[in-house]
Amino acid sequence: MTISSTSRAGTPTSSASAASAASAAKQGTQIRLEGVTKDYGLAAPAVDDISLTIEPGEFMTLLGPSGSGKTTTLNLIAGFETLTSGTIALNGSDVGSLPPHKRNLGMLFQNYALFPHMTVAQNVAYPLKERKVPKAEIARRVSEVLDLVQLPDRDGNYPSQLSGGQQQRVALARAIVFNPAALLLDEPLGALDRNLRAALQTEIRRIHREVGSTFVFVTHDQEEAMNLSDRIALFNSGHIEQVGSPEQLYREPDTLFTARFLGDSNVFDLDGAASATSAGWDGRTWSIVPGTVSSHPGAANRAAVVVRPEDVRVAHDPADVPSGSNSVGAVVRDLEYMGSYRTALLDLGRVRQLGRARVDALDSTFTVGDQVTAWWKPERQRIVAA
Amino acid sequence: MTTTTRQRRAPRPSWLLLIPALGLLAAVLLVPLGQSLLTSVGAPGFTLEHYASLFTDGVTLTVLGRTVATAAIVTAVAFLLGYPYAYLMTRVGPRLRGVLLVIVLIPFWTSVMARNYAWIVLLQRGGPVQSVFEFFGADDIAFQGSVVGVTVAMSQVLLPFMVLPLFSSLGGIDRRLLLAARGLGSSPLVAFWKIYWPLSRGGVVSGLILVFTLSLGFYVTPALLGSPQQSLIAQLLAQRTTQLLDFAGAGALGILVLVITLTLVAWANRFGGTISAIGAAATTDRKEQR
Known part of the structure; x- marks a missing residue:
């Protein structure tokens, strides 16, 4: 009191x-x-x-x-x-x-x-x-x-x-x-x-x-x-x-667990171990730039490429993809309207793996079923231990 | 929400359900009680001499004092045994808790006579309990035929009335509060004293009241295990009604005991009321958060 x-x-x-x-x-x-x-x-x-x-x-x-x-x-x-x-x-x-x-x-x-x-x-x-x-x-x-x-x-x-x-x-x-x-x-x-x-x-x-x-x-x-x-x-x-x-943790995850726990990510389990400059997935070869490879010891044996959806762009014409980018052919499976942007759900590569890309909300050129190319800058990807 | 609207729509007052119980209570409690009250004041006339003689006959006050003292000791013993017991019940697994519950309820399920005669066998002169005490050199304790034996037997049978309210009260205490108190700088003992004990007080008060008021009216156990020289108030009442046929005196004595009991309950309710109000608020609050 x-x-x-x-x-x-x-x-x-x-x-x-x-x-x-x-x-x-x-x-x-x-x-x-x-x-x-x-x-x-x-x-x-x-x-x-x-x-x-x-x-x-x-x-x-x-x-x-x-x-x-x-x-x-x-x-x-x-x-x-x-x-x-x-x-x-x-x-x-x-x-x-x-x-x-x-x-x-x-x-x-x-x-x-x-x-x-x-x-x-x-x-x-x-x-x-x-x-x-x-x-x-x-x-x-x-x-x-x-x-x-x-x-x-x-x-x-x-x-x-x-x-x-x-x-x-x-x-x-x-x-x-x-x-x-x-x-x-x-x-x-x-x-x-x-x-x-x-x-x-x-x-x-x-x-x-x-x-x-x-x-x-x-x-x-x-x-x-x-x-x-x-x-x-x-x-x-x-x-x-x-x-x-x-x-x-978001930009430079060391492991797949980290990449998946924080935010959305596109994960590509590599065909083999990544070399210093390139990695293979689904029969295609992607380039790797220095500073994007996790120092985690596991990455030397089994690695995966992680790309955040906001870093993935979609192009109708493969010719529009800037040179030096990593790319993969895709089919638009669905489009989700998020207000300030739209998320394109994609079937990536021949294995038709589900992926996500961010599309401008005002861009109405994409429709479900379109054959497109998904691409990203190699410096925006991360090689992590799988 | 649904319940409220349903209750509002229903025109039949649910208190009608109370009528059978109230009728029975009136017939078997209020009517005889009123009769006792009338007899005790000497109806059809009016006199307080029966009440006055309770205080002057030299016996009633002594017996009353002995009864209150016995009830107080029994209550204390039940509390000292019951609190740790109830605490343990909140700390063990469900299976062991069931076993502990059964153990404390066994005297409940045993016939009054069987239980009391069992105590006579145990406590009688030369019986096992006295032999043990004699072995350790205490050979002058009379268990049977004394207040000691009565206290032991009463404590046993009244223990559930202490343990059950305590268990329900202690079981509702959030043990994380103790962790919080530890984290804020309290030793385990201080955390118990400042947090756990105050939160358990509602259960403590109801346990104490239950055991104390029940002890005041015990008849069979003191009659069998005690001695006529050390009788308690219920024996005095029985003696006045069945042997002396002094209904007015017995009525006055009964009313006196009733008044003492009700005063005590009212006092304890005021004391325990605020505590249970806080407890209830804490419980509703926890439900809302879920």
Whole structure:
């Protein structure tokens, strides 16, 4: 009660002080995982020998399908699971054997996990009380952080009186109010509907910018990952498939898994291993330019060519295809109107493999059944491990 | 949506379904209760002497005190045994949970007489329980014919009334809240005390009330396992109606016990009410999110 009345009184001045507190808290923590393994004794370890360094202040997303080990990895960092082997270090000090309450990490859950018997203010004050922060300072910081998440007037409400989006804002406030070493987010937007999710993504990005601490975000939603992250670690059955910026993962995938998980792609399984300059598919030879071949060791044995639909052009006349392009004969199977563009579904080559190309929305020269040539610049393709 | 419209369209009030139960209740509870009340105030005249004598006869207050004390001990024992038990039931798999449920319900399914005589066999002078205690040097504890034996037997039979409301209350607590508390800096013990315990209080209050009020009215167990020198209130009531034929005195005593019980329930409802309201809100909220 004292908290709520004090924080209301403090509201007029607190938005300015919230910003100053945010910049004062601008200190990130490095999280280093080395050889991290979690084995439940099942057929394969849930997390298998993962090494990953999350830089101070970085927004790192652990992305992957369900059961790929991303949530287990987050729980290992949080301390909710115990390591089978490997080390986890925060700013260089090993925390692998510390219980969760001694790691000083903020955690955001998909179901919010707000304490139903406490008001919003009491929920947010909880971590501060656990740290024996003086009462007056608790009141000040609670009102500041509620301003930061844009919920200044709900401090006296119980969680059940708030909407899902508001509850997640309260949970976010509670997870950052004690200036944790890092914030761990376990699919925090999964329970929200589409519009709310987009709004909260923007919110989380803004708060990350203002607070400046390290965020580790778990999701299976590739759009969300691309939208939010500085870097993405893509998980696949217990190991990390590739780490990089969203653009790197999208433009320069190392493996077929990465190419397929992020965005749409045309995939051509090559007839044999690719040489340095050319690759064969369906009896034709395509040229390869330097810098488009994945360094993944698997690419030397079995490779595939990946081309994004927006990089594939369609021509009626093979003579219109610019020289130096890679091309393949195709039949228009269908056209999908997407508003700003149209997607042509193509039967590619003699094997009639399904492919996608982007066509100008105003270009009405293509109809279903047309014999066309699909082409792309060799520098827009990527040779990945299949 | 459909349900609401259907309910609105239906003109027949569903409370008509209550009439058989209410009729039965009126016939077998309210009428005799009213008669007892009238007898106790000396109808057709009016006197409070029967109530006054409860406080002056030197016996009633002693027995009443002993009954309340026994009920309090039984309630405490049932709680101390029941809370960990119910907690365990929420943590094990469905099969083991079924087994645990059956174990706690067995005294329920056993005939009252069989159960009490079984306790007599166990607790009697020279019986197995006393032998064990004697072996460890405690040879002066009388189990049968004392409040100790009565307490043991009552705790056993009332345990389900503690365990079941507790189990339903504890089972509804989202354990991820404990993880959240751990993540926010609480040790496991503190997380339990600040999060789990307050959320379980609704179940605790209903368990305590159920066991306590039932203990106040126990008759057969104290009659068989206790002794006439240490009788409880139900025995006193039986004695007044069947041996002394003092219906007015018995009526006054019955009304007094009823008033004590109702006061207690009302007080606990006020205390537990706010808690269950929050619990209910939390539950509906969780449903909405799904």
